[in-house]
Amino acid sequence: MANQEPDLWANLATLKVRSPKAILLQQAAILTNKTGGLLTGDVDAQTDDSFETYRLDVVARENRNLRRRILAARYKKASPYPCLISAVVVFTSDKSPDLNPQWRAGLGIEPKDWQFAATEEKFIEYLRLVLAHQGTLGALQSMLAVINEEELLEKKAEHASANAGDGIASSKVELPPKE
Amino acid sequence: MLPHDKPKLSFLFWNLRGGDSDTLQRCIGRLAQIGTNVFIFAECQIPRETMVRVLNGGSTSGLHRAVPCINNRLHFYSNLPLISWFDRSLSDGDGRFIAQELTVEGIGNILIFAAHFRSATNLNENARAIFVRGAARDIVKIERDAGHERSLLVGDLNLNPFDSGLTDTDALHAVMTKELAVSARTHSIRKEFSLFYNPMWAYFGDHRLAGTAEKLSRPGGTYFYPNTGDPANTFWKVYDQLLLRPSIMNCLRNLEILTSVGADSLVTPSGRPRSDKISDHLPLFFELDFRGLSNG
Numbered sequence: 001m002a003n004q005e006p007d008l009w010a011n012l013a014t015l016k017v018r019s020p021k022a023i024l025l026q027q028a029a030i031l032t033n034k035t036g037g038l039l040t041g042d043v044d045a046q047t048d049d050s051f052e053t054y055r056l057d058v059v060a061r062e063n064r065n066l067r068r069r070i071l072a073a074r075y076k077k078a079s080p081y082p083c084l085i086s087a088v089v090v091f092t093s094d095k096s097p098d099l100n101p102q103w104r105a106g107l108g109i110e111p112k113d114w115q116f117a118a119t120e121e122k123f124i125e126y127l128r129l130v131l132a133h134q135g136t137l138g139a140l141q142s143m144l145a146v147i148n149e150e151e152l153l154e155k156k157a158e159h160a161s162a163n164a165g166d167g168i169a170s171s172k173v174e175l176p177p178k179e
Numbered sequence: 180m181l182p183h184d185k186p187k188l189s190f191l192f193w194n195l196r197g198g199d200s201d202t203l204q205r206c207i208g209r210l211a212q213i214g215t216n217v218f219i220f221a222e223c224q225i226p227r228e229t230m231v232r233v234l235n236g237g238s239t240s241g242l243h244r245a246v247p248c249i250n251n252r253l254h255f256y257s258n259l260p261l262i263s264w265f266d267r268s269l270s271d272g273d274g275r276f277i278a279q280e281l282t283v284e285g286i287g288n289i290l291i292f293a294a295h296f297r298s299a300t301n302l303n304e305n306a307r308a309i310f311v312r313g314a315a316r317d318i319v320k321i322e323r324d325a326g327h328e329r330s331l332l333v334g335d336l337n338l339n340p341f342d343s344g345l346t347d348t349d350a351l352h353a354v355m356t357k358e359l360a361v362s363a364r365t366h367s368i369r370k371e372f373s374l375f376y377n378p379m380w381a382y383f384g385d386h387r388l389a390g391t392a393e394k395l396s397r398p399g400g401t402y403f404y405p406n407t408g409d410p411a412n413t414f415w416k417v418y419d420q421l422l423l424r425p426s427i428m429n430c431l432r433n434l435e436i437l438t439s440v441g442a443d444s445l446v447t448p449s450g451r452p453r454s455d456k457i458s459d460h461l462p463l464f465f466e467l468d469f470r471g472l473s474n475g
Contacts, residue, residue: 042320044316044320046312046313046316048309048312051309053313055313057269057320059324064265064324064325065323065324065325065326066265066267066324067267067269067320067321067324068269068270069269069270139270
């Protein structure tokens with residue numbers, strides 16, 4: 001019986017590995033679809049000499065385009081893993097290892113606020129943690145609640161206008177008349 | 180209505196460096212009494228309840244109140260109705276950057292960005308500039324969301340006006356004259372990038388009062404770095420800055436680096452910030468007159 005050389009490599013479960021950028025774009029599209037466009041996922045890319053940074057925001061088009069940041073991911077150019085993830089609402093651990101200031105600078109974060117994903121699996125694990133976290137859910141629900149509230153107010157105003165010709169009260173600061 | 184009889188808004192930005200002395204509080208209170216509308220503080224250790232009392236002359240029921248913001252590293256107070264503010268801040272990093280949109284009747288909306296960017300203590304200039312580039316992108320995104328560029332940025336940027344984080348097209352892209360703030364946009368390599376006008380270029384070094392040989396009208400910068408062991412040290416820095424988009428730069432009426440408030444001096448006899456008693460930064464005070472702006 002011939003000797004079989006042992007396979008010392010880690011398990012490459014799939015060859016279709018995606019970059020953090022691709023995964024974030026996918027999740028942004030899923031959120032937009034899931035909320036019927038009320039909330040839009042927006043991924044912004046920033047590159048500098050050595051790094052790429054991607055920020056996932058959620059925008060409420062029906063609420064003055066209010067934008068909230070969900071997370072940021074940063075990695076070396078052409079080397080998506082390992083990847084640094086910052087999500088203030090979620091990561092407050094002090095277990096993160098020390099890191100080159102250049103990494104931190106792109107995200108603007110303290111070490112307690114980030115996690116380090118060495119592989120795609122780990123990145124997805126952290127991403128799931130962030131996207132399904134109570135803090136994130138609370139932020140999304142707040143945005144939806146304000147949209148719904150405004151819709152109600154509009155309906156109320158339409159009703160009042162039909163009855164008395166009045167609109168909703170202004171929330172603006174008034175300047176004195178021009179001199 | 181605004182709480183004074185002129186169609187102007189006045190602002191004060193001050194890095195307090197954790198100070199809470201009686202002198203400091205007296206200065207802040209006095210600035211509120213003379214009608215300053217918006218106060219933005221960095222490194223503020225004074226609890227919000229105390230600050231509200233200071234701003235309202237000892238009362239907790241005055242017009243000055245803390246403006247709610249999802250980022251709390253900078254403290255924001257105003258005597259304008261709270262309902263006129265809309266928090267557009269992004270909860271990115273550690274809350275060093277805030278965005279508030281103010282609605283003004285007959286004028287439209289104004290975006291007020293405030294920042295306390297990373298200190299030179301831990302990061303070199305290039306690393307600090309990377310962070311500023313991220314904030315510059317956020318400013319553009321928020322302006323797009325808001326649908327206008329009537330914006331200003333004020334804060335302790337921990338960079339000088341000539342550093343790359345301030346001047347590069349993909350950073351804050353802030354230029355030193357009003358004329359450039361308009362004309363540079365026509366340059367092919369700059370046309371994709373909105374510009375800021377940075378009036379702080381004029382605030383370096385000695386500036387003597389007209390007709391006098393000795394008397395200085397203002398300090399050499401906003402922050403003094405006394406490291407005598409650093410051969411490249413410029414000593415005075417203009418880290419505390421106000422930048423304005425061209426659409427509102429002509430609204431600027433007054434911009435001062437304060438060295439005294441009433442009888443209280445903020446500087447030593449040699450003209451440097453009283454870092455031991457008050458703060459190692461001097462405050463920026465400015466006024467904007469919106470009458471020239473069109474509605475929309």
